[in-house]
Amino acid sequence: MTERLDGPQVPPAEIAGGPSTGPAETPRKQRRLGPSPAVAIAFLLPAALLLGIWVVYPIVYSIFRSLFDSVGTGFVGLGNYATIFTDGGMLTTIRNNLIWVVVAPIVVTTLGLIFAVLTERIRWSTAFKLIVFMPMAVSLMAAGVIFRLVYEQSPDKGLANAVLTTVHDTFSSSQGYPEARPREGDQSPVADDGGAVVTKQPAQAGQPVMIPIVGVKQGLMPTDAQPAKAPAVGDGLSGVVWFDFTPGGGGTSGAVDGSEKGLPGMTVEAVQNGQVTATTTTAGDGSFQFEGLAAGSYVVRLPKSNFEAAYGGLSWLGPTLITPAIIGAFVWVWAGFAMVLIAAGLAAIPRDALEAARIDGATEWQVFRKITVPLLSPVLLVVFVTMIINTLKVFDLVFIIAPASVQPQANVIALEMWRVSFGGGNNQGLGSALSVFLLILVLPFMIMNIRRFKRGES
């Protein structure tokens, strides 16, 4: 349990898939006592059979099958491939995969690099690595359920929107009084100004600013609202914002009557020459006061944000944001993989090189940019390529996180392949074409792996 997460410090060349061939190569060639090829074939037979029947034969079969129609009797040539590149839904699918391939590997690799560098600066790095790495052990199905919960629309249920609305409300303190408006008429001291409420006459210190508001919707009146009270005349610019409506009738328009309540949480701005010079928020009784404002006359304004509905967060699972939202879950799953690999590479960098540069007066950023990153580039490449392959094949997360109604907008090739062949489409010609397309997409990386392996061997 106390084992370091990065385990043995494998140098980057070995992480890159180049096995330690050095010592074994020579004895293998000099050996005379080895068994006959027949014995070798016996050892290989089970693996060869399985790979032949379950992997190699299906590749050949799929290529042929992709040239036939849905039931497999009519030859359609490249027709299925033409469908992939002309059908509207398919094009969305390809576009989504493109977004995945461009965005996800960069984000994962960058985050992994940042985490790997930062973990070297904390004492609890093992705990941090364990936490970030943990999603690797969890099924994508479970990760999907986890993020369905995170992305719930209602800020009362979904964590993402709960955090967003909290942050939003902290900065804009919008209580939200939708459809509320200033009391209108010549006697009213305030008027509507493009959604905001402004005083008609410039206000000055020592003279309370009265801001009567009407049309506050029932049920939107905050529970902490207290009877409105005009503030005592003090030094600074002060006033009251209140709901100028007496329940049960009666009361004077434009004046604070006994039973009328203040509107708490209103943002109030003092404006001079078109510039906002001070901002404050109304208290429970609707009163507000600007502290330390220079003398002079101001227009008092309630900005438009006060009259917008309370912020409800983003619709993560809606058609627009669904792909970025799922990429977020993907990053959560894979960042630990990137971090651990890169941290191992980092640990293998000779410390003297970094020290020498620091002593020569290089800043930490220069050391990072000019020494650390170049020395890490083989590991970074491995992580990056692994992520490209993973994004090309992404299936589970999309299938689980995207609600059925937005799956067309979130679709990716691997999911579409399953849908057209098994998930109701029943078109195995098109399904085969999609799987061959997927194979063609990973082909360059297959060749790259083989090349890199050959280089490592020789």
Next chain:
Amino acid sequence: MTSATATAPTGLETGAPRRGLASKIVDRIGGGAVQVIMILLGLFWLVPTLGLLVVSMRTTQVNNAEGWWTIFTKPAELTLQNYADLLASGFTASFWNTVAITVPTTILVIGIAAMAAYAFAWMEFPGRDLSFLVVVGLLIVPIQIALIPIASFYGGIGIFGSIPGVVLFHTAFGLPFAIFLLRNFFVGIPASLLEAARMDGAPEWRIFVSVVFPLGKPAIASLGIFQFLWVWNDMLIALVFANPENQPMTKALQSQMRQFGSNVDILSSGAFLSLIIPLVLFFAFQRYFVQGMMAGSVK
């Protein structure tokens, strides 16, 4: 071993005049900021899973009314009812299906791959290098390519929907990685050990069982963990090849996803149950897990 503590003394020893008190203070403050950022990031990675756990321990009504984080003020709302309901609903069958798929696959992959890896590492036969390159190439073949052909093949021989069908599919697609990983490890076994055994006239299967396999334990452990988690967590292969009575947990849960809101009790508790064993394995054997990941990262 933070780099801050590592660099400061070195700087002093070499007598660099620039690293004075001021830069130490800057380091401290910078260090504090890093601590805060790392704590926030750690929470970011930890909290979603925590949320799943809390949701799984509250009733559907409570979950539909308020966020799971309100648990900190109302700890009395925690209940194991969802788990009791889940176990009563027959979810246990899918748990045992997952076990029945995962355990044989892991054993088969290790056994078959170790044999092949030994042949690739220590035996001479024509076409050895070329066929190993094929294995390297097969490392990243998308499983989608085999879904349709194998579905019709299984239909033909009558094992479509059965557990053996799922196991064989998993085994075949686990082999390239397994052979690659083990061959690279076996190659590093000292030749003298094998020479001695062969000199004594031991048959190859005996050398394999009593020399290669025991020496390969670290790599086999890594592979075992990886293969186990991979199969345990699979959804796609189960979706295509397991019929409802043989379905593992992932497929059983997936079928409940359409009514996410009303099934959140089953889904959250089921998802959490499905990840307990992987998490225990992960924490117990993380060293092997990481080693396996590094050795096989061309995948």
